[in-house]
Amino acid sequence: MTAASRLAALIAVRTISAAPDPAALETLHQRIRDLYPLVADRLEWETVGGGALLLTWRGGAAEPTVLMAHLDVVPVALQRWSADPFEGRIEEGAVIGRGALDDKGAVVAILDAVESLLAEDVVPPGDVHLCFGHDEEVAGSGARTIAALLRERGVRPGLVIDEGGAVVTGMLPGVRGPIAVVGLAEKGVATVRLTARAEGGHASVPPRRSAPGRLAAALLRVERHPQPARTNPVVARMAAALGPRLHPAVRAVVTARAARPLLGPALGRIGGTAGALVRTTVAVTRLSAGTADNVLAAEAGAVLNVRLAPGDRLDQVVERIRRTVRDPDVAVALVDGHEASPVSRADGPAWERMRAAIRAAYPAALLVPYVMVQASDARWFAADCDAVYRFLPFAISAEQLAAIHGPDESIDVAALEAGVTFFRALITAD
Numbered sequence: 001m002t003a004a005s006r007l008a009a010l011i012a013v014r015t016i017s018a019a020p021d022p023a024a025l026e027t028l029h030q031r032i033r034d035l036y037p038l039v040a041d042r043l044e045w046e047t048v049g050g051g052a053l054l055l056t057w058r059g060g061a062a063e064p065t066v067l068m069a070h071l072d073v074v075p076v077a078l079q080r081w082s083a084d085p086f087e088g089r090i091e092e093g094a095v096i097g098r099g100a101l102d103d104k105g106a107v108v109a110i111l112d113a114v115e116s117l118l119a120e121d122v123v124p125p126g127d128v129h130l131c132f133g134h135d136e137e138v139a140g141s142g143a144r145t146i147a148a149l150l151r152e153r154g155v156r157p158g159l160v161i162d163e164g165g166a167v168v169t170g171m172l173p174g175v176r177g178p179i180a181v182v183g184l185a186e187k188g189v190a191t192v193r194l195t196a197r198a199e200g201g202h203a204s205v206p207p208r209r210s211a212p213g214r215l216a217a218a219l220l221r222v223e224r225h226p227q228p229a230r231t232n233p234v235v236a237r238m239a240a241a242l243g244p245r246l247h248p249a250v251r252a253v254v255t256a257r258a259a260r261p262l263l264g265p266a267l268g269r270i271g272g273t274a275g276a277l278v279r280t281t282v283a284v285t286r287l288s289a290g291t292a293d294n295v296l297a298a299e300a301g302a303v304l305n306v307r308l309a310p311g312d313r314l315d316q317v318v319e320r321i322r323r324t325v326r327d328p329d330v331a332v333a334l335v336d337g338h339e340a341s342p343v344s345r346a347d348g349p350a351w352e353r354m355r356a357a358i359r360a361a362y363p364a365a366l367l368v369p370y371v372m373v374q375a376s377d378a379r380w381f382a383a384d385c386d387a388v389y390r391f392l393p394f395a396i397s398a399e400q401l402a403a404i405h406g407p408d409e410s411i412d413v414a415a416l417e418a419g420v421t422f423f424r425a426l427i428t429a430d
């Protein structure tokens with residue numbers, strides 16, 4: 001059996017967390033035991049929080065390592081797949097199926113690495129904790145519970161790795177060759193609610209300013225005045241790391257210390273993904289108003305999905321939105337949210353382990369830090385460790401990246417195998 005066929009076997013178990021199925025999770029746990037007999041036999045197994053797995057491999061006296069991935073996947077409803085998403089078809093050098101990249105590929109790469117090292121009687125330099133959450137895609141509590149449990153036991157990890165960046169080629173304009181983008185931080189997430197109020201009454205006598213009108217004006221102001229784009233410490237490191245791959249003329253501009261404050265605003269003007277790296281983004285996601293066709297809406301509401309850049313604080317961002325709205329009849333309220341994660345270090349022994357493991361699996365790839373714009377389970381460890389890295393050790397194409405959460409999610413067999421090489425090197429490096 002190969003890593004690819006083991007991945008296919010895990011894809012076949014429908015662990016869709018949006019439709020929780022404890023029996024499917026149990027089947028997946030059992031399948032992992034069957035596929036990885038040495039892991040089943042020699043690691044300490046615990047089921048946590050109703051479906052997450054914590055597997056502990058005892059090692060030497062060095063600091064513990066936490067390897068994270070999640071067992072659950074997103075649904076496939078209303079998507080057009082060219083193959084059965086739960087068949088795990090291996091075709092033209094790739095494994096196709098829901099979870100191939102997000103995130104059962106990582107589960108398999110980690111387990112294959114550990115199983116093969118166990119077969120060679122390798123003892124890791126420090127304890128290795130495999131943390132497999134079961135409800136990441138629904139922002140559940142599996143990984144958080146494991147992190148709390150390890151903290152309670154006094155485990156202070158020297159390195160934590162979870163999903164995030166990957167090995168990509170041609171995704172940054174002007175950058176040649178493959179780069180391994182590793183998330184040093186992830187953005188915070190918050191929900192902010194705007195509520196406009198006005199007099200209700202019969203729609204035959206409308207007021208000059210209705211609640212929906214006030215709300216619409218407020219939303220336009222919010223969209224026209226984005227949050228400031230700034231060069232945060234991660235983006236500065238990203239530019240420095242990219243230096244060797246840039247055209248000399250571009251390199252001089254991007255990496256010069258004097259030009260650093262200009263980098264954030266420049267990326268902000270590009271917008272899209274580049275902009276999301278350097279500013280807190282605000283997206284209008286939901287609207288509500290009115291109860292009947294002929295009744296004035298006394299209230300109109302909008303939900304803003306806010307993603308906080310490192311360096312921005314939640315209270316400051318809400319205050320900036322309030323100042324932008326500038327209307328006493330439109331209330332701005334923070335519903336819930338969390339701050340951006342701390343920024344992990346891009347130096348020291350844990351970072352050098354990452355560098356060595358990436359070199360072992362992808363000799364041509366350049367290590368480049370970045371800010372992950374989505375949230376991940378890794379943030380639960382950020383308080384206990386200054387080396388939390390968000391990285392999937394797989395070479396992926398732009399199409400494969402776009403297929404995450406979409407139809408025809410796939411991973412190249414060669415990338416999966418390189419991922420095993422990565423985790424073997426990461427586990428054994430000291």
Ligand SMILES: [Zn+2]
Nearest residue numbers: 102103136163
């Ligand atoms: Zn994921």
